[in-house]
Amino acid sequence: MVQGIEKRESVRAPMGTTVSWTTDGQQWHEDNSENVSTTGMLLRTGQPATPGSTVKLSFRLPNLSFQEPVLAEAEVARVVQRNGRQIGLGLRFLTLGSNNYEVVNEFVCRILGLTLDGAMVDRRSGAETSYSFEMEKLLRHSEERKMAMATRRLAEQDARVRQAAIRLWLRRGLGLGLLLLGLFAASRAAGFFISLIHSLPQPR
Numbered sequence: 359m360v361q362g363i364e365k366r367e368s369v370r371a372p373m374g375t376t377v378s379w380t381t382d383g384q385q386w387h388e389d390n391s392e393n394v395s396t397t398g399m400l401l402r403t404g405q406p407a408t409p410g411s412t413v414k415l416s417f418r419l420p421n422l423s424f425q426e427p428v429l430a431e432a433e434v435a436r437v438v439q440r441n442g443r444q445i446g447l448g449l450r451f452l453t454l455g456s457n458n459y460e461v462v463n464e465f466v467c468r469i470l471g472l473t474l475d476g477a478m479v480d481r482r483s484g485a486e487t488s489y490s491f492e493m494e495k496l497l498r499h500s501e502e503r504k505m506a507m508a509t510r511r512l513a514e515q516d517a518r519v520r521q522a523a524i525r526l527w528l529r530r531g532l533g534l535g536l537l538l539l540g541l542f543a544a545s546r547a548a549g550f551f552i553s554l555i556h557s558l559p560q561p562r
Contacts, residue, residue, distance in 0.1 A: 370395040371469035377417040381407055391417065396463050398432060398450040407434045407447055415449070419465050428458040 370393035379401065380386045389403035399415075407413065415430045431453045438446035454462070467473065 370398075370400070371466045373399070373420060373465070373469075375417050375420055377401055377415055379413050379415045381411055381413055383414065392446065394462065395466055396451075396459065398435065398448065400438070401447045401449055402445065403447055404444055406444065407437070409434050409437060412452065413447075413449060419461060428454075428461060430454045430458065 373391050373394045375391050376388055377391050377399075378386050378388050387403065387405050389401055389405070392400040392402050394400075411434050413432045413434060415432055416427045418427050430451050432449035432451050434447055435450040436448040437444055438448060
């Protein structure tokens, strides 16, 4: 699952569609997109925008005219320039409606020939919710921490089992050593008494 997600993040699907966008919620612009992924898109535009600013987007995916427009908020990640002139904006999605996420995800999977096993939206809920990519990162980090904690607990448990086994064998070894020492002492004592008896004068 993670490999599929990483592939979609690193490789964008080509997509040419009209995108309506605004940075202030009042003045809207219309430009064409060049590509899209589940985490962002490249917008072909000469309209200036400051990196780090928030952009509201509305667009339709090609060959899906019956689909409601995809609505999203994005951050201007970079300004694309050529020969010192702005030719586009690299946008990173911040929020995306869950249904819209599924539509974009399926579009990218179809174009790139990927499976849908990377979809992270719960289809069981019919309610439209806001999908946050920051929350996705937090969830991933949380899962990584859980895995690390589980691995550490297993290692600690294995260490305790090994220590218990070592203590058990030490106790058994100590008991066996004491037994052998006792047998040795008993044999020496018996030999001493036997030699003592033999050294006594024999009765006439």
